[in-house]
Each structure stands twice: as structure tokens, then as C-alpha cells.
Amino acid sequence: LISKGGMDSKRVKPVEDHEADDVAFSDEEADALEQQILLLIDDTPSRVDWEAIGGLGALKNELKFHYGLAMAKVPDGIEVEGWNNIMFYGPPGTGKTLLACAVANKLSATFFNVKASQIVSKWVGESGRLISTLYRVARKFTRDGRPSIIFIDEFDALCKSRGGEGQLYHQQMLAAILSEIDGFAQKGKRDLVMTIGATNRPWDLDAAVLSRFERRILIDLPCTEARADIFRIHLESKGIPVDHRSLSYARLAEETERLTGREIARLCKEVTADMLGEMNPDIPALVDAGLKRIQDYEIKVRALKQGDFSAALEGLVPDTSEADAHHYADWGKAVSDGKGA
Ligand code: ATP
Numbered sequence: 001l002i003s004k005g006g007m008d009s010k011r012v013k014p015v016e017d018h019e020a021d022d023v024a025f026s027d028e029e030a031d032a033l034e035q036q037i038l039l040l041i042d043d044t045p046s047r048v049d050w051e052a053i054g055g056l057g058a059l060k061n062e063l064k065f066h067y068g069l070a071m072a073k074v075p076d077g078i079e080v081e082g083w084n085n086i087m088f089y090g091p092p093g094t095g096k097t098l099l100a101c102a103v104a105n106k107l108s109a110t111f112f113n114v115k116a117s118q119i120v121s122k123w124v125g126e127s128g129r130l131i132s133t134l135y136r137v138a139r140k141f142t143r144d145g146r147p148s149i150i151f152i153d154e155f156d157a158l159c160k161s162r163g164g165e166g167q168l169y170h171q172q173m174l175a176a177i178l179s180e181i182d183g184f185a186q187k188g189k190r191d192l193v194m195t196i197g198a199t200n201r202p203w204d205l206d207a208a209v210l211s212r213f214e215r216r217i218l219i220d221l222p223c224t225e226a227r228a229d230i231f232r233i234h235l236e237s238k239g240i241p242v243d244h245r246s247l248s249y250a251r252l253a254e255e256t257e258r259l260t261g262r263e264i265a266r267l268c269k270e271v272t273a274d275m276l277g278e279m280n281p282d283i284p285a286l287v288d289a290g291l292k293r294i295q296d297y298e299i300k301v302r303a304l305k306q307g308d309f310s311a312a313l314e315g316l317v318p319d320t321s322e323a324d325a326h327h328y329a330d331w332g333k334a335v336s337d338g339k340g341a
Contacts, residue, residue: 033126033133040134042113048101054233054261055226056095059217063103066215070194071107071147083214085181085195087155089202090219090328091320093262096198099219100151103196109149110141116173117157127173135180135193142192149194152177156201159209174209181212203331210335218332221325222261227253230261234268235304240275243303252309258318258325267316271308276301 050060063083070082088096104111112134119130138148158174181195197213199205210216222230228249235242256264279300286294 029129030133033130034137036119036130037112037134037137040112040114040119042111044113045101045104045109045111048098048105050102050106052233052237053095053098053102054228054230055222056099056219059099059219060102063099064106067103067107067194070190074190081214083194084191085197085213086215086217087197087199087202087205087210087213088217088219089199089332091221091260091324092200093260093319094219094221095261096219097151097153098261100149100196100198104149104151107147107149109147109194110138112138112148112150114150114152116152116154116170119173127169128176131173131176131180138193145192147192147194149196152195152197154199155197155209156199156204159204159206178209178212202328202335216332216335218328220328221258221320222264224250224253224257227256227259227264230264231268234265235272238268238272240268240272241301241303243305246305246307247309248306251306255309255313256316258320258322259316260318260320263319267309267312271304271312274312275304275308 053060066083068082069080070084072080074080088099090096101111103109114134119127134150138150141148158170158177177195195213202216231249231252256267259267276299279302283294283297286297
């Protein structure tokens with residue numbers, strides 16, 4: 001796994017002490033970078049199944065199909081291409097990360113979770129090497145036939161055309177990612193390292209970036225039916241009892257237009273916490289009474305009713321404005337018409 005570099009013993013340095021990417025590379029540095037990459041491996045996907053994602057039925061199928069194509073045996077003499085590089089875009093909290101996790105889970109992939117801005121600020125000056133190490137390690141993990149998925153969140157952070165030193169390192173990292181993606185594509189053989197980008201600001205991605213991703217997929221605000229599904233998922237997954245004579249997921253969905261999956265999850269948590277507070281008013285006193293008393297206490301729950309959501313919904317302003325919501329769809333249309341980035 002470790003690449004042998006030059007003789008220079010310069011160590012990989014965090015922010016304060018950065019140098020440019022073109023200095024020779026020692027074994028210790030290679031090792032340090034590799035350790036950093038191993039920390040990006042995330043086992044969250046093993047806990048995310050398609051059923052944990054509300055709505056998006058057609059897209060889930062499309063993802064299964066194209067990743068299936070990328071993994072299945074190809075008959076001799078025929079070239080079949082699945083998706084190796086895709087970009088999810090859309091408002092924050094709509095399930096982009098969840099989808100990437102579900103794909104990784106189903107393919108038993110090693111999942112490298114990269115937050116673009118975070119790694120570049122931590123390893124300033126090393127971004128190009130960090131990326132080549134990332135792809136090298138990812139490739140190494142494919143040796144037993146399992147794919148590796150490199151999930152790059154906040155992809156737009158690498159593409160903003162502002163000046164400054166930080167910007168330079170972002171651009172180095174972007175150039176390194178694009179060349180890794182290109183490098184694989186040119187080999188003409190099946191590649192088990194797949195890149196999934198995600199962004200809330202697709203309009204910051206330029207044509208050079210977009211052209212590297214076979215598909216750009218809008219993960220939009222959930223429709224009414226999807227919202228009902230998301231309410232069900234978030235209440236049922238926690239085993240919270242629901243009074244179905246009073247509470248209807250469809251009605252909750254109608255009252256929560258423009259809410260994202262993340263906001264619905266938050267709402268369910270808030271309402272559940274209120275119910276627990278109401279049912280268990282003695283908990284603070286029991287904590288004061290000592291560890292044994294609180295450990296002997298069993299939490300009381302009651303079924304949630306429609307009315308429990310009314311207070312939480314009152315005056316709730318969705319995080320995504322109507323204009324923002326349209327902006328994503330308009331951008332997607334402009335790009336497919338060839339008028340966008
Ligand atoms: P960001 O763009 O801010 O990174 P994201 O689109 O990647 O957000 P996720 O991280 O996938 O959003 O979702 C955040 C949380 O919101 C999830 O952990 C889940 O609790 C909830 N959520 C979002 N979308 C859905 C969905 N379609 N079904 C169920 N839960 C969802």
C-alpha cells in the first residue's frame with residue numbers, strides 16, 4: 001500500500017506548516033497519508049438499506065440497474081458500461097448520502113467518506129497526494145472483487161473560483177480527482193473503484209467537472225407520498241407506538257410541503273422527545289436521587305397522535321425556499337439542454 005517516494009524526509013504537516021505538493025515524498029509521509037486515508041473508511045453503509053430511504057423508488061431501481069451492470073459478468077467481445085462516476089445534486093438533507101450508503105451496502109463495497117473541504121483544510125499542500133493515495137488504497141481494497149466507493153461530499157467546495165491559497169489547494173485536489181477518474185476510464189477494462197459526488201451547489205461545478213460524471217442526478221425535495229413514507233420510516237424504525245386511529249402519515253405529509261427528509265427526521269425526534277417528557281416527569285428527581293434509582297426506572301411511552309405534531313408544525317418554516325427548490329430543477333434542465341455549466 002505504501003508508495004516509495006524520494007529521499008527528502010519532509011513530514012506531512014497540518015495547516016500551519018504547509019508546503020507545495022511537488023516536494024519529494026518519504027516513506028513516513030506516504031505512511032502518514034495512508035493512515036489518513038484509512039480513517040476515511042466508514043462503515044455507516046452496513047446500517048443503511050433501501051428500505052430506510054423514503055420515496056425515490058424509480059431512482060433506487062435505476063441505481064440498482066446501473067451498478068448491477070457495472071458488476072455483472074460481461075459476455076465475450078461485448079462492452080457494457082455501468083455507472084462508475086455519478087453526481088447527486090439537490091437541496092441539503094434530501095438523502096444523497098443515504099443513497100450512496102445504500103449502494104455501497106448492497107455491493108458490499110468499501111466506503112470512503114470524503115468531505116472535500118475538511119480534508120483539504122487539514123492536509124493543506126498535500127491534497128494532490130492525498131487523492132492519489134485515496135484512489136490507490138481504494139483500488140487495493142477491490143482486490144477480493146468487492147468494489148470501493150469514494151463518496152465526495154460538498155464537491156462544489158473544490159470548484160469555487162475565488163482566489164487565495166486555500167483555493168489553490170482545492171484546485172489541486174480537484175485536478176487530482178479528475179485525473180484519477182480519467183485515468184481509470186482510459187484503461188478500457190472494468191473498474192471497481194466508483195466515485196459518487198454530492199453537492200448542494202451544482203451551479204458551482206464547471207463543464208470540465210460535469211463531463212467526468214456519467215450521470216448527474218437531482219435528489220429533489222420529497223413529494224407528498226415520499227414524505228408520508230419518511231414519517232413512517234422515522235417513527236417505525238425507533239419502535240415508537242403510533243395511534244393509527246388518530247395519526248395519518250398521509251395527513252402529516254400534506255401539512256409538511258417542502259420539508260426535506262432531514263427536517264422530517266428532526267420533527268419526529270422533537271415530537272417523540274415531547275411525548276417522553278410528558279410521560280416521564282419524574283426523571284430529573286430520580287437522577288438527583290442517585291444512579292440506582294434512575295437505573296431501576298423504566299421509561300414510559302404512549303402512542304403518538306396527530307395532535308402531538310400540531311404544535312411542532314405551527315409556524316414551521318421549511319429550510320428550502322420555493323425559489324431554491326426551483327433553482328435545482330432549472331439548473332438541471334439548463335445543463336441537459338446544453339445551456340448550463
Ligand atoms: P447534505 O446535502 O446536507 O449532505 P444529504 O442529501 O446527503 O444532505 P442525508 O445525509 O442523506 O442528506 O440525510 C440526512 C438525514 O435525513 C438522514 O440521516 C435521514 O435521517 C434523513 N433523510 C433524508 N432523506 C431521507 C429519505 N429519503 N428517507 C428517510 N430519511 C431521510
